[in-house]
Amino acid sequence: MPINERRSLWRRMKPYLMVFDPPLMIIITLLLGTSLVTLVSASMGIPGKMEDQVRNICMSFMMMWIVANVSPQMMMRIALPAYVMTVALLVAVALVGTIKLGARRWLHIGVVDIQPSEFAKIAVPLMLAWFFQQRQGSLRWPSYAIGAALLLVPVFLIARQPDLGTALLVVMAGFCVIFLAGLSWKAIFALAVAAAASMPVAWSMMHDYQRERIMTLIDPTTDPLGKGFHIIQATIAVGSGGLMGKGWKEGTQAHLEFIPERTTDFIFAVYSEEFGLVGNLCLMLLYLLLIGRGLMIAANAPNFFTRLLAGAVTMIFFTYAFVNMGMVSGILPVVGVPLPFMSYGGTALLTLGLASGILMSVQRHRKLVQT
Incomplete structure (x- = not known):
């Protein structure tokens, strides 16, 4: 009788425990593992970062599980x-x-x-x-x-x-x-034309530091020790990694403290210097798989609401990754966007855990509708 009761309890609890989408979970786990490996190097000389990040990851998984239910x-x-x-x-x-x-x-x-x-x-x-x-x-x-x-x-x-x-x-x-x-598409084209025409007005409404960021992006050497320092040092780190990188914990730009915010917004520069082009291609592949899985969940969503929501969440992942990598590589202005599941931080990881939980909820309830 106790055995039957335990089995019955497991059957009742299983739908609430087994809520993670396996492909999505594997991709996120690989990204978080890569983050921890990179953070060990990036946080050398900064006590407490690793412990805090492990706690942040646990909280993110808890948020993911709650939302998936x-x-x-x-x-x-x-x-x-x-x-x-x-x-x-x-x-x-x-x-x-x-x-x-x-x-x-x-x-x-x-x-x-x-x-x-x-x-x-x-x-x-x-x-x-x-x-x-x-x-x-x-x-x-x-x-x-x-x-x-x-x-x-x-x-x-x-x-x-x-x-x-x-x-x-x-x-x-x-x-x-x-x-x-x-x-x-006609409306999108009209919006693009209107946005381009409003650029002079938008420029006049920007704060001085925002205009300086854009001008620094065009030519960071105009202020190499001030506004252009972030971009110059980050691009040096990315380029110096070469094909295979300098090796784990061997990045000079990070360890000599030339890279600012190396555990958060500029962690991609640390990763690029130590793991090179090959490492970057592997990281980009993980993001492509993450975005692809999100789009697959959106395409197979059971109704209009879930399709729109899953598509928007996937776009959040894409925008995070594209803007951060473009910012570190010097093709976009520095705007303070973290690299998803890579950068150190509690709030960003909680938001990403919430977004991942939404995708898992959509996928889980699609299966429930089908069965």
């Missing part, structure tokens, strides 16, 4: 409240937010400081997916206009903090939802 129907129910709460927190940041390093991005609640813009990376695509799901049978240009407005409100609040990196991620995730909802 949440049904898409529940996600639809919380979409509007999550969006409203996120916008309210962003407004609170603008009014009474904490200023750090010249930016008002944090909100002090109790004994902790939170960064509400991180919530927007998930809350905005969640809201847009719910919005277009409600209008699936009658999508016209007013629906897309309302969707754009829902996207631009939090983006404006984030950009004025200022935090262009996070604003860019939110824009890409939200635009992906609008595009997958059926936005025509």
Whole structure:
């Protein structure tokens, strides 16, 4: 009798424990393993980083497991409240937010400081997916206009903090939802022309340091010891890795402290110097597999809402990787975007764990619908 009871208990608990998508889980685990190997080298002389990152990874997996157990129907129910709460927190940041390093991005609640813009990376695509799901049978240009407005409100609040990196991620995730909802190529072309025509206005509205970042990207040698230092040292590290790299823990740029933020935004420079072109190709292959698996889950999603949401989450992974690698390689401005599952950090890993959990929930509930 006890054996039968144990088996019965396992059968009841199994659907809640076995929620991870195996292909996605393998890819994420390989990326996190690569991150830990790189972080051992990048954090030499910085005590506590490895222990903190292991804790962050455990918290990310816990978040992933919790979200994977949440049904898409529940996600639809919380979409509007999550969006409203996120916008309210962003407004609170603008009014009474904490200023750090010249930016008002944090909100002090109790004994902790939170960064509400991180919530927007998930809350905005969640809201847009719910919005277009409600209008699936009658999508016209007013629906897309309302969707754009829902996207631009939090983006404006984030950009004025200022935090262009996070604003860019939110824009890409939200635009992906609008595009997958059926936005025509003619409309996309018109938006591209309007964006190009508005460049002079956008330039005049930028902060001085933002204009300096763009000018430094064009020619970092104009200020090699100041604004151009990050880009120059990062590109030196990437190029000096050669074909096979200098070897683990043998990177001179990182260990001589020429690479700034080498455990977070510029960890790709440390990895490139030590593992070279071959290592970079392996890392890019992992990201391609991650994005490919996400797109496969989106394509096989059971309904319109889950398809839009899974596509947007996959675009978050793509944007993170593309912007960070482009920033470190000197082809994009430095905007402070971490490399997904590679960079040190708690908030970013929690957000990525949440996003991965959404994909796993979509895949899991697709199987439940089929069976």
